[in-house]
Amino acid sequence: MDVELVEQAALRPADDLSDAAAARGRDRERARQGTLLGLTELPEIPRHDRTVPGGAGAPEVPVRIYVPDSVGADAPVLLWIHGGAFMLGDLDGSDSWCTRLAAAGECVVVSVDYRLAPEHPYPAGLQDCLAVLDWVVAAAPEHGWDPTRIAVGGSSAGAGLAAGVALWARDHDGPALVFQLLIQPVLDDRRRTPSSTGLAGVPVFDSPALEQMWRHYLSGWSGDVPPYAAPARAEDLRGLPAAYLTAADADPLRDEAVEYAGRLTEAGVPTEFHLFPGTFHGFDVCVPDAGVSRRALREYGETLHQALHPLTRA
Known part of the structure; x- marks a missing residue:
């Protein structure tokens, strides 16, 4: 474990997601205690809420x-989708992510408060994200946004939803997205990799929590799981927008991110992948001032900027 992460890792055992209400209560308490990403030293970015x-x-x-x-x-736009195992999270919890990315990417960020499982299992959350993407494209002329420079991104379950949005847009003649920012993404419900089954007891999010998450998210679905729910199930990844993926070392999601990045590359999709050694799931959230977290956060912003402003330097 990275030496700067050890103390916080000991304080953040993997959460039990079997009871959604209890998990949300613990999540709100962590937010109240200021343990989420970057509650200080953030740029001031004008923002407003609407539906x-x-x-x-x-x-x-x-x-x-x-x-x-x-x-x-003609500002570019990032559609941001928060994490939280498809069960947790809201607009307030995404403020720090969105503020940092808007400033670093010199872009408008539209953050989505999608419906959560288990009350609203797949496909409700994805449908909400797709509806907001359609609105962004339709509203672009009115707001002075560039509809040809729209990216989609998220962290954890939000990154899985972002990958699902990219697949849906490709397959259903949706907007031509230019970039996917997939930070420690949730991609595969089959849980067939070594990391998905062999990392019980690691900080924040472990193999048992991964199983609980998928059970809640897919509780309303019968039949074959579609790739828009679990993007790793997509047989063909050609034609998707350029992608940046990350993985944490002690994370049950690690191996599926490695595999997905490799498959994107094989499919001819411009892809960058970064595995951060000595880290756990959400390390950049839990310990944003650690050196590895600062490096990761800086890289996210620089990579987004380069994707949305390809003729300039970040």
């Missing part, structure tokens, strides 16, 4: 929009 139309028969979707002073007309 946008949901999909057919679905409720409106709350979003929070971040517009840095540095962006002008």
